[in-house]
Amino acid sequence: MIIQVEKLSYEYSPNSVFAYHALKDVTTSVREGSFTAIVGATGSGKSTLVQHFNALITPTGGSLTVDGKLIVANQKVKELKPLRKKVGLVFQFPEYQLFEETILKDVMFGPLNFGVTVDDARAIAQESLIRVGLDSTFYERSPLELSGGQKRRVAIAGILALSPKILVLDEPTAGLDPEGSASMMSLFQNLNASGTTIIMITHDLNHVLNYATDVIMLDQGVVVFEGSKETFFNETDLHEDYGLVKPPLLELRSLLKEAKISFNAHTLDINILAQSIKEGKHD
Numbered sequence: 001m002i003i004q005v006e007k008l009s010y011e012y013s014p015n016s017v018f019a020y021h022a023l024k025d026v027t028t029s030v031r032e033g034s035f036t037a038i039v040g041a042t043g044s045g046k047s048t049l050v051q052h053f054n055a056l057i058t059p060t061g062g063s064l065t066v067d068g069k070l071i072v073a074n075q076k077v078k079e080l081k082p083l084r085k086k087v088g089l090v091f092q093f094p095e096y097q098l099f100e101e102t103i104l105k106d107v108m109f110g111p112l113n114f115g116v117t118v119d120d121a122r123a124i125a126q127e128s129l130i131r132v133g134l135d136s137t138f139y140e141r142s143p144l145e146l147s148g149g150q151k152r153r154v155a156i157a158g159i160l161a162l163s164p165k166i167l168v169l170d171e172p173t174a175g176l177d178p179e180g181s182a183s184m185m186s187l188f189q190n191l192n193a194s195g196t197t198i199i200m201i202t203h204d205l206n207h208v209l210n211y212a213t214d215v216i217m218l219d220q221g222v223v224v225f226e227g228s229k230e231t232f233f234n235e236t237d238l239h240e241d242y243g244l245v246k247p248p249l250l251e252l253r254s255l256l257k258e259a260k261i262s263f264n265a266h267t268l269d270i271n272i273l274a275q276s277i278k279e280g281k282h283d
């Protein structure tokens with residue numbers, strides 16, 4: 001396991017009237033090389049959980065191990081820099097992540113901070129911006145004058161520029177149009193195929209269905225599911241119980257069942273599903 005979380009609790013503003021237990025005794029893990037989706041209702045603790053993965057916040061109870069580095073409640077984390085390089089976290093709200101005068105400088109910041117030369121940092125930044133679909137006309141613009149979707153792309157480029165071993169994305173396609181969202185998802189899929197562990201928070205179960213390998217589901221600060229995507233969709237009704245929108249493929253499977261049409265009832269692949277209908281195939 002590349003990340004192992006042990007009885008982790010997190011309380012905001014402890015010992016004050018605002019004290020709030022956002023995570024309670026969470027034990028879960030992330031497999032190396034997986035594409036792990038983290039789902040759950042708003043306020044369930046998803047963003048709070050992933051902010052532990054690069055020690056942006058540290059547990060108020062329990063511990064976690066991230067690629068061999070142990071982080072224990074109420075103990076200062078030593079040598080943060082290697083962890084920050086290894087675990088790239090793209091925030092839910094990208095404006096928190098952008099602070100330089102120009103987009104190119106913003107994306108160069110990370111590599112420069114990790115000791116890369118200016119020329120190399122520029123080359124890395126340009127390549128990262130191309131990967132997220134921003135061409136040279138953006139280089140000298142201010143991040144402040146961008147749309148929400150463009151800001152998100154710059155924030156993602158800034159993290160890609162560090163070539164993290166673990167890429168953590170907090171609702172990375174929010175604010176993107178369907179085409180932008182699809183191209184961003186295929187970028188993450190390619191990174192995953194070349195070995196990057198991807199952890200993605202999303203409200204879009206269709207993305208979970210199409211891209212994830214593993215699922216962690218939170219509800220009110222506790223883990224209510226962890227396992228494979230197949231188990232999540234085929235053996236639980238959790239996506240319905242918690243009011244998430246059903247992906248079209250599952251909707252189709254329900255309709256086919258009602259209509260008593262034979263098909264491969266376990267596949268989550270639309271092409272295999274279509275082929276099985278053609279062949280009148282039972283499970």
Ligand SMILES: Nc1ncnc2c1ncn2[C@@H]1O[C@H](COP(=O)(O)OP(=O)(O)OP(=O)(O)O)[C@@H](O)[C@H]1O
Nearest residue numbers: 012013020022041042043044045046047048049092
């Ligand atoms: N800075 C904070 N101070 C106090 N409480 C907070 C703070 N940030 C978050 N919380 C509370 O902690 C709980 C978990 O928040 P978190 O942001 O982790 O949820 P989430 O699952 O990411 O939600 P969303 O889907 O809306 O992004 C929420 O009830 C939230 O109100």
Ligand SMILES: [Mg+2]
Nearest residue numbers: 046047048092
């Ligand atoms: Mg969140």
